[in-house]
Amino acid sequence: MKTRYSYGGDEHIYVEMDEEMSLDAFFKSLSMSNAVREADIPGVTEICPANASFQVRFDPDVTPPEEMLNRVKELEHKAETAEKRMTTRIVEVPVYYQDPWTHETVMRFRERHQDPSGTDLDYGARINGYDSVEAFIEAHHAAPWFVSMVGFVSGLPFLYQLVERDKQIEVPKYLRPRTDTPKQTVGYGGCFTAIYSVRGAGGYQMFGITPMTIYDPRQETSYLKDFLVFFKPGDIVKFEPIDREAYDRVLAGVEAGTWQPRIAEVEFDLDAFKADMEGTNAKLMEALNGA
Amino acid sequence: MALKIVKPGLATSIQDLGRPGYFHLGIPQGGAMDRLAMRAANMLVGNPEEAAGLEAVFMGPEIAFTADASVAVTGAEMPVTVDGEPRETWTSFTVRKGQVLGFGFLQKGARIYIAVSGGIDTPPDLGSRSTYPIGALGGIEGRPIEAGDTLPVGSAPLVEEGRSAPAQLRRMPGNPAELRALPGLYWHRITEAAQQGFFDDTWTVAAEADRMGYRFKGGRVLEFVEREQPFGAGADPSNIVDGCYSYGSIQVPGGTEPIVLHRDAVSGGGYFTLGAVISADMDLIGQLQPNTEVKFRRVDMAEALAARAERRQMIEKLRQELA
Numbered sequence: 001m002k003t004r005y006s007y008g009g010d011e012h013i014y015v016e017m018d019e020e021m022s023l024d025a026f027f028k029s030l031s032m033s034n035a036v037r038e039a040d041i042p043g044v045t046e047i048c049p050a051n052a053s054f055q056v057r058f059d060p061d062v063t064p065p066e067e068m069l070n071r072v073k074e075l076e077h078k079a080e081t082a083e084k085r086m087t088t089r090i091v092e093v094p095v096y097y098q099d100p101w102t103h104e105t106v107m108r109f110r111e112r113h114q115d116p117s118g119t120d121l122d123y124g125a126r127i128n129g130y131d132s133v134e135a136f137i138e139a140h141h142a143a144p145w146f147v148s149m150v151g152f153v154s155g156l157p158f159l160y161q162l163v164e165r166d167k168q169i170e171v172p173k174y175l176r177p178r179t180d181t182p183k184q185t186v187g188y189g190g191c192f193t194a195i196y197s198v199r200g201a202g203g204y205q206m207f208g209i210t211p212m213t214i215y216d217p218r219q220e221t222s223y224l225k226d227f228l229v230f231f232k233p234g235d236i237v238k239f240e241p242i243d244r245e246a247y248d249r250v251l252a253g254v255e256a257g258t259w260q261p262r263i264a265e266v267e268f269d270l271d272a273f274k275a276d277m278e279g280t281n282a283k284l285m286e287a288l289n290g291a
Numbered sequence: 292m293a294l295k296i297v298k299p300g301l302a303t304s305i306q307d308l309g310r311p312g313y314f315h316l317g318i319p320q321g322g323a324m325d326r327l328a329m330r331a332a333n334m335l336v337g338n339p340e341e342a343a344g345l346e347a348v349f350m351g352p353e354i355a356f357t358a359d360a361s362v363a364v365t366g367a368e369m370p371v372t373v374d375g376e377p378r379e380t381w382t383s384f385t386v387r388k389g390q391v392l393g394f395g396f397l398q399k400g401a402r403i404y405i406a407v408s409g410g411i412d413t414p415p416d417l418g419s420r421s422t423y424p425i426g427a428l429g430g431i432e433g434r435p436i437e438a439g440d441t442l443p444v445g446s447a448p449l450v451e452e453g454r455s456a457p458a459q460l461r462r463m464p465g466n467p468a469e470l471r472a473l474p475g476l477y478w479h480r481i482t483e484a485a486q487q488g489f490f491d492d493t494w495t496v497a498a499e500a501d502r503m504g505y506r507f508k509g510g511r512v513l514e515f516v517e518r519e520q521p522f523g524a525g526a527d528p529s530n531i532v533d534g535c536y537s538y539g540s541i542q543v544p545g546g547t548e549p550i551v552l553h554r555d556a557v558s559g560g561g562y563f564t565l566g567a568v569i570s571a572d573m574d575l576i577g578q579l580q581p582n583t584e585v586k587f588r589r590v591d592m593a594e595a596l597a598a599r600a601e602r603r604q605m606i607e608k609l610r611q612e613l614a
Contacts, residue, residue: 006476007475007567007592008476008566008567009472009473009537009568009570009595010569010592010596011537011539011570014475014476014534014535014537016534018521019524019531020522020523021521021522021523046311046312046315048314048535048558048559049315050533050559051523052532053534053535055535055537057311060596060599061603064596065596150317151314151315151317151558151559152317152533153426153558154425155316155318155426156317158533168522172525173525189525190523190524190530190532190533192523192533197317198426215426217427217433229316
């Protein structure tokens with residue numbers, strides 16, 4: 001990994017931990033962006049962590065760009081020596097794969113897809129070497145995911161799966177972006193899952209939909225009363241496959257204010273995970289199932 | 292006091308100076324695209340600079356007043372009328388109870404700013420009344436204004452008529468417009484010839500130009516430095532591992548049509564960016580009409596900061612003039 005620093009105009013410092021995605025790059029980016037927050041440098045207005053990079057927005061009239069760049073750089077050693085462990089939460093997110101709503105959208109925008117003859121799931125399964133769509137869906141929800149970035153639009157999480165690199169699913173985005181994506185679509189692009197927090201344009205392949213509201217500007221959802229956005233970088237997510245009946249039940253529960261996502265507090269240690277991925281994931285699942 | 296919307300115009304929205312602090316969650320700062328014009332309109336009617344007003348693009352609204360108020364219209368050049376009688380732009384005037392504020396055809400620029408003494412008093416979301424439709428924040432239930440809306444206005448004394456912003460403190464893009472940009476971010480991804488070409492070519496504003504971003508066309512296709520795409524970045528040479536976007540950053544999907552992200556920017560994504568338009572020139576983008584010719588001019592950080600200081604001085608002079 002080689003860190004690269006750059007200005008984004010006169011109001012932003014952009015720090016790229018690595019050109020490629022990895023858990024190491026994500027941990028370092030999160031750790032360094034936290035260090036910048038703690039350093040409380042005058043003039044900093046926003047700190048935005050991303051998958052393998054982060055950005056600092058600042059007022060150059062308060063701290064000039066060169067000084068800001070140097071102060072951010074000084075914090076790199078802190079991120080390098082920081083323990084690669086965190087206390088976070090694991091959240092179970094129900095997903096109705098192959099649902100009728102994303103399927104309708106898949107078919108409506110077929111001419112913008114690499115392979116108009118099948119569905120996004122058929123395509124994803126085939127190019128990733130799976131024998132069946134069912135096996136591909138199984139791989140998508142079998143191992144948990146890290147929320148590695150929140151953004152694009154209102155509270156949309158990007159997630160990176162906790163598996164060996166050779167098991168990472170990779171798919172390209174649509175050839176031309178769609179003008180419509182149902183709200184709460186579970187999509188996939190590059191090596192990331194995204195949950196579309198709101199309805200709108202999108203280029204990710206569509207695999208399913210969650211009945212769980214993750215963005216609520218009116219803050220009426222029972223678990224979003226404190227803040228309108230559910231996810232934050234560092235959250236761990238386990239997708240739980242559900243059928244139509246369960247989907248309708250959860251959706252009604254969310255609307256009635258009676259449904260709550262299952263959440264457990266967990267410790268995550270990157271080195272322990274690398275040494276024993278299955279064992280670490282099993283422990284995460286134990287914590288979740290005990291919640 | 293309230294404003295009754297008779298005709299909304301094309302995409303007229305309530306805006307103030309925005310809601311910084313939530314970009315890390317994908318919620319942009321938002322606010323007036325031409326901040327200098329918004330500030331000036333507020334100053335002219337005696338409002339705090341951060342009061343909420345209306346931003347109307349290409350076409351003005353028609354508004355009936357339920358009480359007397361001071362009004363100022365700044366930004367683009369568009370004839371202003373009260374009950375059909377002309378009024379000066381960049382100048383305070385009084386609208387009496389029952390009178391209707393109206394507009395003629397756009398002559399120059401793209402966005403007008405309408406300030407009313409007391410400021411629009413809709414409920415703020417995350418500290419701002421700015422309308423952000425994607426996230427359903429601010430405005431009227433998160434949307435632009437519609438015919439039949441009633442916009443509450445705070446109470447404030449009227450100011451004298453004829454308070455005016457000096458012509459040299461009104462800022463509009465030239466033709467061709469010049470936007471100063473600082474190379475950076477993923478600048479190294481394109482070849483030297485492409486770097487040169489981007490600044491040499493004349494671009495035109497495309498039809499897809501809104502509060503999220505302005506698209507440009509007509510320049511040469513940018514060539515990328517060859518590389519094996521990094522894991523997670525996607526196959527196209529213009530793809531990167533999804534990262535943050537800066538306000539003003541210039542992304543060029545597929546190397547063809549540059550997009551400059553503006554106040555309602557998406558906070559991140561998977562396209563390389565070659566640098567950013569400097570903060571001092573962001574206001575100018577808000578006044579560009581489709582098909583306007585644009586040249587990007589390369590500047591260094593010292594020039595960017597000097598331009599920023601110059602812009603700050605303009606605001607300071609406006610404050611002195613209109614105090």
